Amino acid sequence: QGCMGISVSSTPGAEQRERQQRAQAGFGGWHSGISSTHTYVYADEAKCDQHMETFLRCIDASGGSSENGFSAIKMTALGRPQFLVRLSEVLVKWRRFFYQLAAEQGQAGQPALGIKLELEKLQEALANLGIATKEESQQWFTGEKLGMSGTVDLLDWNRLIDSRTKLSKLLVVPNMQTRQLEALLLRFTEEEDLQMHRVLQRLDVLAKRATEKGVRLMVDAEQSYFQPAISRLTLETQRRFNGHQAIIFNTYQCYLKEAYDNVTVDVELSRREGWHFGTKLVRGAYMEQERERAARIGYEDPINPTYEKTNEMYHRCLDYILEEIRHNRKASVMVATHNEDTVKFTLRRMMELGIHPSEKKVCFGQLLGMCDQITFPLGE
Template identity: 60%
Template sequence: MFYVKSASTLTRSGLEVHFRRGLLSTHRLRSTVTSTSPSPARTGKEDRGHRGAAEEETENPAADEVLVDFEKTQEVYRSKASLELLRSLVVFKLCSYDFLVDKNKEIMDLGKKVLGQKAFDQFMKMTFYGQFVAGEDQKEIRPLIQKNLAFGVGSVLDYSVEEDISEVEVGQIESSVCLHACTRVGGGVTAPFLLRANRDSMKGGTKAFTCTNSEEAKCDRHMETFIKCIKASGWSSTDGFSAIKMTALGRPQFLLNFSEVLVKWQNFYAFLAAQQGKDATLKKKLDLTQIAFICEVDMLGCFINTFLPSHRCIDVLDWNSLIDERTKTAHLLVVPNVELGELEPLLKRFTQEEEEQMRRIFQRMEILGMHAQENGVRLMVDAEQTYFQPAISRLTLEMQRIFNTTKPIIFNTYQCYLKDAYENITRDVQLSKREGWCFAAKLVRGAYMYQERERAEEMGYEDPINADYESTNRMYHRCLDYVLDEIALNRKANVMVASHNEDTIKHTLKRMNELRVLPKENKVYFGQLLGMCDQISFPLGQAGFPVFKYVPYGPVSEVMPYLSRRAQENRGFMKGAQRERELLWKELKRRLASGELLYQPVY
């Protein structure tokens, strides 16, 4: 089986870390995967209905309104020395040139050859690295954390050493299992096409990756680094955050394989719903007695008696809850192949190595969750590439079921540049309400846009990204409004508005005022990247809103992929950051005129 039967004891640095219990043997490993089907059209009436009750209770929102001024540069940049302002101006200007951004890897490689590694590292610390990264280790980043906290801004510690798999490995797996190429139901998927993808997978076999002890040891070292981040967040503030990456806790190849299983399961539900003339939304239920292939191979009794004894109609959440029994019932989950005239398994079986990798990922995640609880820290699971995301979301939701029972500790990340972001977030909110745990989300626009679009074009599947920036803005606000309404309704949900868009921040403040959600309730958090949008972060913090800087750290050489990706993904922002540059110039000129050019922050 690929679910954890027991949580064994791990030894870390001579310390015995004992699990409370075999949590994952008593908590069924249920699936709520990131959807791969398009979001159905939602009417404004539906959205208004969700938040109507909360808005009706608003009597005098102006009484509790907190005003934030983003224009006073003297207050905005009180935490910055003049040299820091000058560095920001130079870096922002350089990042606005497409040539430098497009060729950043080649330029950095050339810089290493010309300057040598030591001189290159020092140059980066004076410029790009110094702007966007806090330092190499926890000792080096401590002064910055303390300074920001003194000016009302907390920190989300993020060890920014990124893991991925090669282009060849992704291509081999994606092409063999048609992970994204399986046309969505809305695009006219047919049973033969769906089965053809599965048959090819069975013939060629999804690539089996051997997980070596050194690779497992590397994941364990990453876990130890995350534990140090959690402890550092605990001492840095009473209500801190720490970021973790799932690809650092488990083999990326395994996450890709696991995503394949989850996506196929989700697509199959959409296919069955289409057969009954329905869509795959939460409001629609499947009638198992009307699914022809189940009746033909006498599976109805198995589905109803084994899994769903109380009813024969299921929704998508019920369907997802069956995935934890996949390895037991793989021989029953068969579908007819019209080309071969045979019955075939829908899902692949995990190997013993893959089952062990699953078990170890959960053990590492549970250890991190326990440390977060003990240190009063919330964990943010970063979103990653879409070919990993179904597995990442699924694993994160399982940990939310365990640790978010009384208060939100585990935060999932939703990328609003994806076309199905709204469907994903509404589904997870409904799941949390059904099961009684606290929903917690970080909303981002997205950080892998160029990479995702290039891969979609190369692999020949539908671009998962919204058509343009304005479409992403609309999606972001739609998701944000939905979660804010949920907070107003039951006060159990939490959200971090991770945005550099001043209009989005103002929209959030307006909605909080309308819904009577106060800053001191700590239900709505704000987040920006270190080195960006100080004119948003510090005024919010000084006005009493819980605001955090994402604080990346790590060795210069190992953080280069992070800086390269940020340069690519933020090029649009940097090119349009005229307002921020104007504010920086305004403050520098003010200091020059008032004789404060040598100003140093005091805290």
């Protein structure tokens, strides 16, 4: 499978402009140290439409050449990267706030799925922080199953930000340094709202075509300052299109310390909502860039401290998904790696769990020509 390196270029003038914008926004090192991944440069919305047309042609080609084909897309080609950065910030802040509330309830350091906030205490905390009165927060946690158990978990919490409908509503979180409330979306302009809707619309067009052609559409994972938004928008598309089969695949990067939490939370969401979980699992392509940026800006390195930890993380995430396939045939995974141990690990676990290759729930991806000694035996 040649999954990366779909080459789309834009005009030199536009490229220069956007590079300047990025430098000002502190996105330095965009191209540094990356030889295998293609980076899109935002010019304008018309260019994003052109990229979408290119992706449509890729889907058509994939659908025309094989049954159950794959096509890979990059979300930074479909919208303004600055918008993805802003949405990512909002999502990260919102999740951090949840962890902070969990710590206040004595649940610091628990795996994401294990945290259950007691509703009463949560409402009290929100009232004390001046975020919502008890009556107001009562409204947040009624309806569907939210809070019916008397507790609120990360999935319930995430549902409070629904990027399709409620994104422009003002949500506030306290800044723990200043103890002041900050609007999460303070400077989310009408234009940014529109930008988000246009990305979702383009994703919808691609997902519809992929469904018609029977092509599985993999959304690549990119740098960690885009990734929460990319993952969230992909998840919304999965909700809409993965009802009967896994058409849309979200990518998880196992070099991230938070990879296991991300995988388990999203699998649990797919279980609760009844759609098919589709994923491409990778180690991650932007390690140097991530570390350099974290050191320069002064936040915690998001990458596992060692290669061995990344390997452990990969196998842990993979095992979780394979177990999910065993228990509930509604998950699919592409093991996207050139690592022989991981390929052998996958084959062994598939045997142990009784997952047969003909079910096509597990597939393998290598970059074209980069690892033929693995690709050819696997193909046979």
